[in-house]
Amino acid sequence: MKHNFNSGPSVLPKEVFEQASKAIIDFNNSGLSILEIGHRTTLFQEVLDEAEATARELMHLDDEHKILFLHGGATTQFFQVPMNLLNEDETAAYLDCGTWGIKSINEAKIFGNVNVVASSKDKNYTYIPKNFVIPETSKYFHFTTNNTIEGTQTHFIPDTKVPLVADMSSDILSREMDFNRFSLIYAGAQKNIGAAGVNMVIVKEDILGKVNRKLPSMMDYQKHIEAGSVLNTPPVFAIYVCMLTLRWLKKIGGIAAIEKINNQKADLLYSTLDSLPLFKPTVAKEDRSKMNVVWVMEDPELEKKFLAVCKENGMVGVKGHRSVGGFRVSLYNALPLSSVELLTDIMKNF
Amino acid sequence: MKHNFNSGPSVLPKEVFEQASKAIIDFNNSGLSILEIGHRTTLFQEVLDEAEATARELMHLDDEHKILFLHGGATTQFFQVPMNLLNEDETAAYLDCGTWGIKSINEAKIFGNVNVVASSKDKNYTYIPKNFVIPETSKYFHFTTNNTIEGTQTHFIPDTKVPLVADMSSDILSREMDFNRFSLIYAGAQKNIGAAGVNMVIVKEDILGKVNRKLPSMMDYQKHIEAGSVLNTPPVFAIYVCMLTLRWLKKIGGIAAIEKINNQKADLLYSTLDSLPLFKPTVAKEDRSKMNVVWVMEDPELEKKFLAVCKENGMVGVKGHRSVGGFRVSLYNALPLSSVELLTDIMKNF
Numbered sequence: 001m002k003h004n005f006n007s008g009p010s011v012l013p014k015e016v017f018e019q020a021s022k023a024i025i026d027f028n029n030s031g032l033s034i035l036e037i038g039h040r041t042t043l044f045q046e047v048l049d050e051a052e053a054t055a056r057e058l059m060h061l062d063d064e065h066k067i068l069f070l071h072g073g074a075t076t077q078f079f080q081v082p083m084n085l086l087n088e089d090e091t092a093a094y095l096d097c098g099t100w101g102i103k104s105i106n107e108a109k110i111f112g113n114v115n116v117v118a119s120s121k122d123k124n125y126t127y128i129p130k131n132f133v134i135p136e137t138s139k140y141f142h143f144t145t146n147n148t149i150e151g152t153q154t155h156f157i158p159d160t161k162v163p164l165v166a167d168m169s170s171d172i173l174s175r176e177m178d179f180n181r182f183s184l185i186y187a188g189a190q191k192n193i194g195a196a197g198v199n200m201v202i203v204k205e206d207i208l209g210k211v212n213r214k215l216p217s218m219m220d221y222q223k224h225i226e227a228g229s230v231l232n233t234p235p236v237f238a239i240y241v242c243m244l245t246l247r248w249l250k251k252i253g254g255i256a257a258i259e260k261i262n263n264q265k266a267d268l269l270y271s272t273l274d275s276l277p278l279f280k281p282t283v284a285k286e287d288r289s290k291m292n293v294v295w296v297m298e299d300p301e302l303e304k305k306f307l308a309v310c311k312e313n314g315m316v317g318v319k320g321h322r323s324v325g326g327f328r329v330s331l332y333n334a335l336p337l338s339s340v341e342l343l344t345d346i347m348k349n350f
Numbered sequence: 351m352k353h354n355f356n357s358g359p360s361v362l363p364k365e366v367f368e369q370a371s372k373a374i375i376d377f378n379n380s381g382l383s384i385l386e387i388g389h390r391t392t393l394f395q396e397v398l399d400e401a402e403a404t405a406r407e408l409m410h411l412d413d414e415h416k417i418l419f420l421h422g423g424a425t426t427q428f429f430q431v432p433m434n435l436l437n438e439d440e441t442a443a444y445l446d447c448g449t450w451g452i453k454s455i456n457e458a459k460i461f462g463n464v465n466v467v468a469s470s471k472d473k474n475y476t477y478i479p480k481n482f483v484i485p486e487t488s489k490y491f492h493f494t495t496n497n498t499i500e501g502t503q504t505h506f507i508p509d510t511k512v513p514l515v516a517d518m519s520s521d522i523l524s525r526e527m528d529f530n531r532f533s534l535i536y537a538g539a540q541k542n543i544g545a546a547g548v549n550m551v552i553v554k555e556d557i558l559g560k561v562n563r564k565l566p567s568m569m570d571y572q573k574h575i576e577a578g579s580v581l582n583t584p585p586v587f588a589i590y591v592c593m594l595t596l597r598w599l600k601k602i603g604g605i606a607a608i609e610k611i612n613n614q615k616a617d618l619l620y621s622t623l624d625s626l627p628l629f630k631p632t633v634a635k636e637d638r639s640k641m642n643v644v645w646v647m648e649d650p651e652l653e654k655k656f657l658a659v660c661k662e663n664g665m666v667g668v669k670g671h672r673s674v675g676g677f678r679v680s681l682y683n684a685l686p687l688s689s690v691e692l693l694t695d696i697m698k699n700f
Contacts, residue, residue, distance in 0.1 A: 002381040017383045021374040031352040033367045035545045071422040075582035079566030110564045197547045197585025214460045216429030232425035235547025
């Protein structure tokens with residue numbers, strides 16, 4: 001029995017693995033594998049329609065928000081967003097909260113001006129800046145709702161009239177949020193949505209069509225909307241796994257239900273960490289991520305020993321990111337509470 | 351029993367489906383699904399290394415040619431190629447042989463000048479132009495080696511000093527060719543390489559680093575080479591299916607072995623079509639594709655009836671593309687000779 005704390009690609013529900021495995025041999029009793037069906041068939045259109053409708057229902061999205069499933073990962077969106085939204089002489093506002101924010105800022109600079117309105121670099125990205133000012137002239141404001149590597153999470157939506165753009169790769173579908181307040185949301189699927197190789201992009205059409213550069217077809221959100229996510233051959237299987245995962249989330253009660261479980265998991269782990277002096281969480285309490293929990297131990301020898309105990313107990317993905325060190329465990333939707341219970345038991349007995 | 355003549359996504363070897371299905375439950379006895387393993391683990395690195403080494407061996411590629419597995423499909427490469435290779439004031443030479451060629455030309459025009467050196471538009475793309483002149487000042491010459499929709503195939507490599515760039519999406523790995531003569535080859539995987547959602551890109555490094563525009567990281571071939579195809583989270587499962595398919599091809603004897611079988615399939619089908627006056631192949635004999643065979647029947651009622659007979663016999667993907675009409679069957683590597691034998695038997699008895 002493995003306990004998969006991977007940061008992404010990461011654990012998915014067991015029934016999703018079982019259904020996906022079956023569909024590779026025979027998809028929906030078609031006599032064909034999901035890997036060999038045409039992307040313009042009714043068979044696949046039903047998958048796409050269900051994925052789109054389920055995501056819309058789970059996130060309570062209004063009709064102005066279009067849902068796309070696009071090739072690539074969030075790193076693709078880092079440039080696709082400014083390419084679609086930002087003219088060379090315009091300025092977008094960005095929040096700098098670590099690795100992914102920095103990458104998104106660097107890609108945006110290729111297309112226009114970037115105004116970094118706040119940064120938590122001064123404390124090694126262990127907190128989320130607050131009370132920053134977003135100039136009203138900004139074309140959009142971009143932030144990362146959850147910082148996978150640093151273990152911080154934004155527990156507020158900035159109050160601004162500027163269109164909100166968010167990278168939600170590592171916490172989408174994990175907590176209730178007023179998703180309709182965003183003009184653009186993107187997320188690599190390989191954490192809470194499904195399998196690697198596809199992005200979910202949610203975009204309000206009114207922000208499109210305002211740049212004067214000519215866009216390559218595959219980069220043009222408007223063309224993907226018109227083509228209903230089948231502008232070219234999409235990543236069929238990855239989208240199928242998203243559909244299965246979304247269907248599972250709906251079945252167990254949606255975002256409200258999973259948020260309760262996610263809170264239980266995070267509360268149990270953080271309260272254990274806080275109660276044991278050996279373990280030192282790195283992030284400011286009010287900005288702690290409920291998806292990625294980061295801590296260090298002061299003695300490198302103890303870290304090695306603890307890692308070994310985790311491994312003995314079938315735990316995967318516990319080691320911290322090389323840029324932070326220590327430990328980082330991810331508590332995505334599909335990770336069972338029992339895995340966190342085992343981890344905290346191990347901590348208490350260590 | 352289905353006979354899958356789909357144009358892509360298309361049939362893959364049965365053992366690939368079986369292994370992929372198993373890996374979704376338990377990958378290589380790791381206790382983890384292939385969908386939940388990290389992309390920077392030894393487990394996945396081994397997949398990537400084997401895919402790369404097998405493709406290199408099968409295609410007899412020299413060390414100057416780098417092999418990448420990138421997000422997206424050929425339509426992504428239509429713009430990624432000129433974005434990496436063509437400055438605004440430079441000119442690239444393109445061959446226009448139908449749907450995909452036209453799309454690649456339109457995307458290139460966003461980045462620089464395009465010189466269409468020849469076109470078969472005058473005869474509705476039913477042949478491949480020959481004896482065209484590629485100006486030596488061209489930055490590169492781009493052509494589509496096999497035209498999936500029109501059913502034509504280029505049975506020669508143009509003799510030129512200009513760097514050759516080819517879209518081989520629908521006939522890569524199907525026939526021996528001096529692949530080292532090309533500076534850049536790309537192919538969407540969902541025909542002869544594996545599953546949809548990934549491109550194989552083969553690039554000679556000496557053509558890179560010569561444009562003066564700033565490239566988004568995800569679009570920069572050089573950055574992908576430096577990162578060994580894991581610049582971001584790659585489409586893990588799609589690459590795994592490529593590795594399995596490449597492994598299968600190597601096991602059955604490589605490209606030379608499959609080319610013999612592909613020739614048998616194409617010869618049987620074309621000779622049957624030529625012997626039966628009811629069926630009219632649309633393509634000039636010397637330019638016929640061995641991968642996609644296109645024909646019409648003069649009477650629309652007969653077309654309907656023949657389509658119904660194919661369906662009764664479990665045949666999928668036989669109907670022609672909407673832009674050509676009639677029939678189009680694809681004979682990719684994994685399609686068994688027996689499926690073509692059944693099809694030709696049906697034709698003879700029709």
